Amino acid sequence: MMNKKILDILEFNRIQQTLQSYIVTAVGFDMVAQLKPVSDALTMQTALDETADGVTILRLKGGIPVPMLENIRPALKRVDIGAVLNGQELAGLSRILSTVAAVDRFLVDLQDNVDLRQVYQLQDQLTAVPALAKALRTAVDEDGRILDDASAHLRGVRQQIKRLENDIRKRLEGYTRGNSAKYLSDPIVTIRDDRYVIPVRAEYRNQFGGVVHDQSATGQTLFIEPQAVVDMNNQLREAQIEENTEINRILAELSNQVAPYTSELADNANILGHFDFINAKAKYAQQMKATEPLISDSNFVNLIDARHPLLDPKQVVANTITIGEKYQAIVVTGPNTGGKTITLKTLGLIQLMAQSGLFIPATEESTVGIFSQVFADIGDEQSIEQNLSTFSSHMQNITQILADLDDKSLVLFDELGAGTDPQEGAALAIAILDQVGAIGAYVVASTHYPELKLYGYNTPGTINASMEFDVTTLQPTYRLLIGVPGRSNAFDISLRLGLNPDIVNRAKLLISDDSHELNNMISDLENQRNAAESEYRDLTKQLADAQKLHQELQTAYTTLQEERDKQVAQAKRQANQIVENAEVKADKIIKDLRQMQLDNAGSIKENQLIDAKTGLRQLRQEEAPLKKNKVLKREKAKQSFKVGDEVMVTSYGQKGTLLEQLDKTHWQVQLGILKMKVATTDLQKAQVEKSQPKRRVATVRGGMNSGPSTTLDLRGQRYDEAMANLDSYIDAALLAGYPQITIVHGLGTGAIRNGVTQYLKRNRQVKKFGFAPQNSGGSGATIVEFK
Structure with missing residues (x-):
């Protein structure tokens, strides 16, 4: 059973109060009052399944039809001891039975269309007592008055x-x-x-x-x-006494009819109250825009965009809180009023809600653990009655927590070690966290001590986190940053508030170099995080644009396919029509030839035969437009290449000789001293001047505008891009006949410079290479000489 103190600290009772506002039955009210987190995975999942069913029914049908029902347990106890129930008590029992029938009909109709996880099993536990229901319905009205039809x-x-x-x-x-x-x-x-x-x-x-x-x-x-x-009046009084006597007789008779079914009525009331409880959980989830959490048996908690359930959802800042997979301890640092305490309470309260079978205020696919206990030391618990200081009160609480802790527990420490000497407090905080780690429990601790930032950085299974602070506006953003420790903003804030810079500079000299280095490290981490977030937003936008373009292309492709199929079908129809017409004409020509043969006694004149052949020839479709198509001519000319042909490589503007056809779309071409693989579409037959004898001439392109530059600048390029550009440039420089070139790669990380060096070592056309003189770029540029 979860300890009561954590329920008080995290204000779990306020969750219960909100749930009770949606309750309409006495049993449901009691179920909410007795609601407690559980540590059993099956019980927890069953409760969440019931809530999921309630959410589904609420969305589709407005909820399970359970009306206001009072507590019938006292009436059933009176029946068990032989008492006679009054009209109001019998009316309450009648409402239970009529609600059982109504709910059962509702769920029977629902079963045909909706799959549910638990509610139908609860429905099976309802017990109908039709004879008793009819007797009560006939004899007692809603207000408990005995009806005339009673006898x-x-x-x-x-x-x-x-x-x-x-x-x-x-x-x-x-x-x-x-x-x-x-x-x-x-x-x-x-x-x-x-x-x-x-x-x-x-x-x-x-x-x-x-x-x-x-x-x-x-x-x-x-x-x-x-x-x-x-x-x-005497007669009237006598009649009234007789009426009361008859009513009492009817009440006794009905009470006797109820007696055999007290257990069934009690069970029905409990199940209807359970349905009411499910309705309340569903309505609360709808009001919070809550979602069903996933359960992790290994206590991996990943709350995505989690919100504190008791704060205004329009103002609260959502945070993603993760613990239990790569680390079991989080050290949270940051300024006062920055949201550290609320973040701790959000984690603890959401975990309690999930273990109570409630949906949680977080994004779908959020994951919760199953903790045996949740402990917290939060807030100022100074006790005047016990004469304890704030520090003493916290230590007393922490001592009790450590005594009850196990490896399935979650601990929340707010301002761990505060209230005493900073050096001693930091040492105590580290020792306490070490003890929690030795036990194997999960812990989230907030602190102001810089020593704990280093502890979070150096300790296995522990990670730093912080609450973001906007130095520009001097306001906290309430965003949790896991992996980035908080840094002191005192100097920046003081400068923005107008404090003399000399005072701030003197203050900076008074703190240790370690503190400066720590703050610089944190600042660099923040810059890297901001850059990563910016890149993520850009990539997200690019992905969205790419997806949109893909969808447009997919639509266009589908349309093209449909149009192509339509045109092919139309072409086939036209072709079939042409064939049919040709067959008709050919049959007529053949028929006429046979007739001529009969008319001329077996011989046909030459002119008649020529006329018949001409008619058959005219049935052939004209292909002249295609033969005159210049594009087709050019493509056919390209396909007529043969080994030894001189060709122009259009992309380089160089002439070469075809050596070998590598495949249907590529040839190996001799360009000067190079052999290159060139696409057929990049080749054109070279024009040979008839007035000059055919001879092979090695030409070198030169001049300011006839070739590439003698310098290649790779700075600012990615490695793969730079290597590809280098390879293309070396080929172009060799074709241009340059004896020497310069490659500017800069210093940077040295990756591109090393890549250039390795490439030049492998290239057989390179005579030698080395770094440029100091006044020409030094080690940031390489000069290359070709053979």
Whole structure:
């Protein structure tokens, strides 16, 4: 069982209070009041499954139809001891049975369309008692009044009572009108001692005879039952007594009918209350925009964009909190009021909610652990009664926590070691964290001590974190930065607030070099994080643009395919039509030839045969437009290359000789001293001047505008990009016949410079190379000479 103190510290009772605002049954109210975190994985998952079912039903149907139901347990206990229930108690039992029938019908209809995890199993536990439900429904209304249909005798007695009441009223109303009205204080008929009377002035008390039942406060008015209606009132009273007797008999009979089913009624009430509890959890999840957490058996906690459930969701800053996979301890540093305490409470309270079967205020796919206990030392617990200082109170609490700790526990320390000498406090904090680590528990500790930043950096299984602070606005951002320790902003804040820079500089001289180095390290980490975030945003945008372009291309491709299929189909139809027409004409020509042969006794004249051949030739489709297509001619010319042809490599502007066809789309070409693989599309047949004899001439391109520059600048390029550009440039320089070139690669990390060196060592056309003179770039540039 989770310790009660943590529930108080993290204000778990406020979660319960919010849940109770959605409850409509007495049993459901008790279930919320008894809600506690569990440490059993199966129980925890079952509770979360019920909440998930509730969320689904709330979204689809508005929730399980459970009305307001009072506590029936006292009534059932009275029945068990032989007591007779009153009308209100029987009405409560009737509501339970009618709700069972309604909920059962609702869930039966739901089963055909919706899959649920637990609710249908709860439905199976409901017990219908139709005979008792009908008897109660017939005899008792919603307010507990016994109905006329409860028995024939009751109906007859009530009809008699109604008739007598009407007769008495008519007789007394005769006194309120006419001559007798002047003796009355008010012309009305009223009731005293369950008998009908009229208000008579005191001085006329003997005017009507009968019985005086009451008088006004002043004594001026007497409420008299006239002698004329005494007998009728007696009859009415007797009928009323008979009615009560019959009602009591009916109540006893109904109570006897209830007696055999007290356990079933109690179970039904509990299950309906459980449904009410599920409804409340679902409504609370909807109100918080909460999600179902995943459960980690290894206690890996990953809360994505988690929010404190008791803070205004419009103002609270969401944070991602991770612990348990790569590290079991987090040391959080940062300025006061920066959000460290709220972050600790957010982690602890969300974990308690999840272990109670509640959805959590975090993004989907968030993961929670299953901790045997959650401990916390948060806030100022100074005790005046026990004469304990703040430090003493914290130490007493921490001592108890360490005594109860195990390797399945989560501990939250706020300002660990505070309240005493800083050096001793830091040492104590480190020793406490070491003890927690030795036990194997999970811990998140906030602190101001810089020594703990180094502890978080150097200790295995421990990581630094901080609450971000905006020096520009001098305000905390309340963002948790895991992996980056907090740094002191006192100097920056002081300067922005107008403190003399000389004072700040003197202060900086008073702190140790280690502190300067630590702050510089933290500053560098922050800069790297900001750069990484900026790059992430850029990459995210590029990815979104690429996905959009991909979708557009996919749509265009689909449209193209559809149009192509449409055109092919149309072309086939046209081709089929042409063939059909040709067949018809050919058949006609053949028929005419046969007829001629018959008409000319087996011989056909030459001119007739020529005419027939001409007709058949005309059936052939004209291909002249394609033959005249210049693009096709050029492509055919490219495909007519053969070994030994002189060609122009268009991308280099150089002539070469074809040596070998490597594949359908590439040739090996001799360009000067180089043999290169060139795409067929990059080749054109060279024009040979007929007036000059064919001879091979090695040419060198030169001049300011006829070749590449003698200097290649690789600075600012990525390694792969630089190596590719270097390879292309060396080929172009060799083709241009340059004896020497300069490659500028800069210093940087040395990666590109080393890459250039290795490439030049491998290239057989390089005679020698070395760094440029100091006044020409030094080791930031390499001069290359070719053979």
